[in-house]
Amino acid sequence: xxxxxxxxxxxxxxxxxxxxxxxxxxxxxxxxxxxxxxxxxxxxxxxxxxxxxxxxxxxxxxxxxxxxxxxxxxxxxxxxxxxxxxxxxxxxxxxxxxxxxxxxxxxxxxxxxxxxxxxxxxxxxxxxxxxxxxxxxxxxxxxxxxxxxxxxxxxxxxxxxxxxxxxxxxxxxxxxxxxxxxxxxxxxxxxxxxxxxxxxxxxxxxxxxxxxxxxxxxxxxxxxxxxxxxxxxxxxxxxxxxxxxxxxxxxxxxxxxxxxxxxxxxxxxxxxxxxxxxxxxxxxxxxxxxxxxxxxxxxxxxxxxxxxxxxxxxxxxxxxxxxxxxxxxxxxxxxxxxxxxxxxxxxxxxxxxxxxxxxxxxxxxxxxxxxxxxxxxxxxxxxxxxxxxxxxxxxxxxxxxxxxxxxxxxxxxxxxxxxxxxxxxxxxxxxxxxxxxxxxxxxxxxxxxxxxxxxxxxxxxxx
Amino acid sequence: xxxxxxxxxxxxxxxxxxxxxxxxxxxxxxxxxxxxxxxxxxxxxxxxxxxxxxxxxxxxxxxxxxxxxxxxxxxxxxxxxxxxxxxxxxxxxxxxxxxxxxxxxxxxxxxxxxxxxxxxxxxxxxxxxxxxxxxxxxxxxxxxxxxxxxxxxxxxxxxxxxxxxxxxxxxxxxxxxxxxxxxxxxxxxxxxxxxxxxxxxxxxxxxxxx
Numbered sequence: 001x002x003x004x005x006x007x008x009x010x011x012x013x014x015x016x017x018x019x020x021x022x023x024x025x026x027x028x029x030x031x032x033x034x035x036x037x038x039x040x041x042x043x044x045x046x047x048x049x050x051x052x053x054x055x056x057x058x059x060x061x062x063x064x065x066x067x068x069x070x071x072x073x074x075x076x077x078x079x080x081x082x083x084x085x086x087x088x089x090x091x092x093x094x095x096x097x098x099x100x101x102x103x104x105x106x107x108x109x110x111x112x113x114x115x116x117x118x119x120x121x122x123x124x125x126x127x128x129x130x131x132x133x134x135x136x137x138x139x140x141x142x143x144x145x146x147x148x149x150x151x152x153x154x155x156x157x158x159x160x161x162x163x164x165x166x167x168x169x170x171x172x173x174x175x176x177x178x179x180x181x182x183x184x185x186x187x188x189x190x191x192x193x194x195x196x197x198x199x200x201x202x203x204x205x206x207x208x209x210x211x212x213x214x215x216x217x218x219x220x221x222x223x224x225x226x227x228x229x230x231x232x233x234x235x236x237x238x239x240x241x242x243x244x245x246x247x248x249x250x251x252x253x254x255x256x257x258x259x260x261x262x263x264x265x266x267x268x269x270x271x272x273x274x275x276x277x278x279x280x281x282x283x284x285x286x287x288x289x290x291x292x293x294x295x296x297x298x299x300x301x302x303x304x305x306x307x308x309x310x311x312x313x314x315x316x317x318x319x320x321x322x323x324x325x326x327x328x329x330x331x332x333x334x335x336x337x338x339x340x341x342x343x344x345x346x347x348x349x350x351x352x353x354x355x356x357x358x359x360x361x362x363x364x365x366x367x368x369x370x371x372x373x374x375x376x377x378x379x380x381x382x383x384x385x386x387x388x389x390x391x392x393x394x395x396x397x398x399x400x401x402x403x404x405x406x407x408x409x410x411x412x413x414x415x416x417x418x419x420x421x422x423x424x425x426x427x428x429x430x431x432x433x434x435x436x437x438x439x440x441x442x443x444x445x446x447x448x449x450x451x452x453x454x455x456x457x458x459x460x461x462x463x
Numbered sequence: 464x465x466x467x468x469x470x471x472x473x474x475x476x477x478x479x480x481x482x483x484x485x486x487x488x489x490x491x492x493x494x495x496x497x498x499x500x501x502x503x504x505x506x507x508x509x510x511x512x513x514x515x516x517x518x519x520x521x522x523x524x525x526x527x528x529x530x531x532x533x534x535x536x537x538x539x540x541x542x543x544x545x546x547x548x549x550x551x552x553x554x555x556x557x558x559x560x561x562x563x564x565x566x567x568x569x570x571x572x573x574x575x576x577x578x579x580x581x582x583x584x585x586x587x588x589x590x591x592x593x594x595x596x597x598x599x600x601x602x603x604x605x606x607x608x609x610x611x612x613x614x615x616x617x618x619x620x621x622x623x624x625x626x627x628x629x630x631x632x633x634x635x636x637x638x639x640x641x642x643x644x645x646x647x648x649x650x651x652x653x654x655x656x657x658x659x660x661x662x663x664x665x666x667x668x669x670x671x672x673x
Contacts, residue, residue, distance in 0.1 A: 022565075023524075023569070026524070027524060027528055031521045031524065031525065034521070035521075159613065161613065167616075167617045167620075168614050169561075169615075169617040169621075170562065170614040170615045170617075170618075171561040175614055207561065207614045235564060236564055237566070239563075241563055265520075265566060267513075268519070268520050268566050269520055269524075269566070270519075270521075271520070271522075272516070272519055275519075303520075303566075303570075304516075304660060306642050372642070373642070373643065374642070374643055375645070
């Protein structure tokens with residue numbers, strides 16, 4: 001099955017085994033199968049390591065993930081049927097998967113593709129994204145502020161909170177209109193900062209299929225010409241519905257280089273770090289088979305903290321990144337969700353650790369989302385700048401996993417105890433001069449101090 | 464044959480065996496409320512271990528499933544009918560309209576059941592009117608609305624507005640939750656309760672409904 005056989009895939013939603021209740025499927029299939037593969041493939045976490053250095057272990061996680069996906073399939077909420085894929089189908093998708101895409105246009109055109117562990121040739125693809133809601137009055141300016149960042153290869157713009165004074169609400173005209181406004185702001189912002197052809201992933205404001213379709217427009221919205229990115233979610237856990245399949249159909253027919261948004265929950269249905277690592281790896285296979293997605297955005301997150309920077313979460317991202325880098329042509333990015341907010345030292349440490357753990361494992365950085373993604377206007381390009389500079393520095397230093405592990409352990413000491421604390425920091429209006437779209441001196445000083453502190457640990461920034 | 468054995472079977476998710484054990488205990492003359500107290504205590508222990516990440520959601524789910532099987536198959540009727548038996552408070556739960564994420568709501572359901580509440584789960588993508596109708600039908604003490612996305616959070620506000628317009632404010636508590644929500648949001652929309660997680664929700668509800 002190639003990624004183009006979408007109609008055969010859609011038919012599975014009407015033909016697979018029937019489970020009236022999703023919970024029944026979870027108890028009878030998902031949970032026992034997960035327990036089985038954890039045991040069968042001997043997947044264990046020692047509770048201390050941050051960056052995995054064991055290739056054989058990464059390979060076992062890959063094998064467990066593939067086995068799990070084939071055994072369990074995908075639950076379709078609307079038809080109550082399980083969409084199952086055979087091993088032959090999965091192998092065909094994995095073999096025929098395109099390992100890189102040329103995206104954007106003109107001066108801003110880039111290759112986006114697979115990398116290897118401790119990659120010495122292919123630099124990470126730097127996707128900037130605050131993954132946060134921004135107020136309508138500053139949305140376009142915030143897009144411009146992010147687009148100004150020198151390392152930026154692509155942008156996923158902040159979400160719009162309101163439309164004409166009304167909260168953007170799923171499945172209503174306000175969501176459709178906010179999605180259109182989001183896309184327009186992004187295109188305007190690109191022109192105004194001289195990056196009209198940069199690759200964008202949009203529109204995050206649109207949760208529903210109809211709002212995504214409404215934002216597709218060559219003149220003012222999402223462009224097929226630049227192969228702009230879109231996203232379609234895997235619902236928790238291993239679940240989909242017709243709205244998601246509608247999105248994948250639209251993205252494919254429109255010509256997007258679109259991704260599969262997937263976040264297994266640590267502490268959730270897959271259990272602890274071991275099961276979550278397997279599930280998150282399986283999601284990358286699922287996205288390619290189910291949606292025909294060109295890439296995946298991995299955001300396995302902590303059930304309690306909703307962040308991706310705890311010890312176990314960093315470990316499982318290093319594992320899944322290595323598992324896929326060693327065993328597949330699947331393209332993916334690693335999504336940073338920090339606990340702390342802008343203007344806090346803790347946020348910088350969390351950014352550094354996520355960048356180090358994922359780059360050395362063969363990943364691509366996507367970030368930075370802050371303060372558990374809870375508060376409007378709580379994200380700035382400054383922490384994203386730091387995050388991507390650390391990732392780029394890691395690449396330029398040819399940082400080994402062993403060295404990354406050493407650094408990550410030191411950095412973890414700086415913030416691990418602070419994770420339960422509500423350290424939500426400042427808004428973009430407080431950190432930035434919103435007329436000039438530059439950081440205020442106080443926060444620029446902090447950013448420089450944090451760079452110096454990281455250098456004192458033996459890290460080298462590229463510039 | 465002992466309550467201890469039933470507790471163990473429940474934790475292992477052996478619902479059928481737990482039901483058989485409970486039936487035998489009841490025939491022996493064990494009080495239903497003593498069995499219920501033992502099971503509730505065990506679920507509480509499991510809940511604490513889950514909160515500390517010593518066990519995980521699957522452990523809670525299989526035990527919760529066995530717990531509900533024991534409750535529905537043998538204990539429920541006997542508890543209501545027994546002397547001093549108090550009918551549990553009913554909580555309606557669901558994920559709001561347009562939102563298909565249900566893990567948070569599912570955890571809340573399990574934890575509330577473990578704390579002695581009767582939970583009616585409406586699933587995900589729930590229309591505000593459906594919450595209201597369920598609250599009326601079940602004579603609920605609480606309606607809990609979960610939202611995982613910023614674009615579906617207004618569904619919580621819409622329900623509260625509907626409750627006010629229907630003149631039903633105060634008839635039941637409106638409790639909200641979900642990753643993007645906060646105490647500030649709850650205050651802004653007039654919800655009675657916001658909790659950081661399922662355990663805080665159970666504790667607060669028990670206090671409020673004393």
